[in-house]
Amino acid sequence: MVADKVKELEQENILLKAQVEELQNICGTNASAPMNCEYCKNFIQHYIKVEMQYSPVCSGHCAAGRRMKARRTDETCKAFIRKAYGKNYI
Numbered sequence: 001m002v003a004d005k006v007k008e009l010e011q012e013n014i015l016l017k018a019q020v021e022e023l024q025n026i027c028g029t030n031a032s033a034p035m036n037c038e039y040c041k042n043f044i045q046h047y048i049k050v051e052m053q054y055s056p057v058c059s060g061h062c063a064a065g066r067r068m069k070a071r072r073t074d075e076t077c078k079a080f081i082r083k084a085y086g087k088n089y090i
């Protein structure tokens with residue numbers, strides 16, 4: 001009885017490890033970074049010019065051809081693609 005339960009848990013553990021590895025391949029190793037528009041490759045940040053300096057505002061637009069172009073930085077969608085900076089992902 002106990003041995004059967006242990007075998008069942010071991011099989012479940014193997015399955016869960018495979019699923020975690022697959023998710024890490026999809027989301028990158030730093031899955032803790034939010035999947036907001038702000039961190040999406042398709043997000044174009046908008047800026048405001050104050051005197052001689054440009055500052056980012058909390059909106060932008062999506063370059064992925066989404067119907068609603070104006071986006072807030074905290075929104076997301078299924079077309080999210082993690083933005084890459086150099087060799088490392090955020």
Ligand code: SF4
Nearest residue numbers: 037040043062077079
């Ligand atoms: S709407 Fe989707 S694809 Fe466009 S910037 Fe936001 S998360 Fe990325």
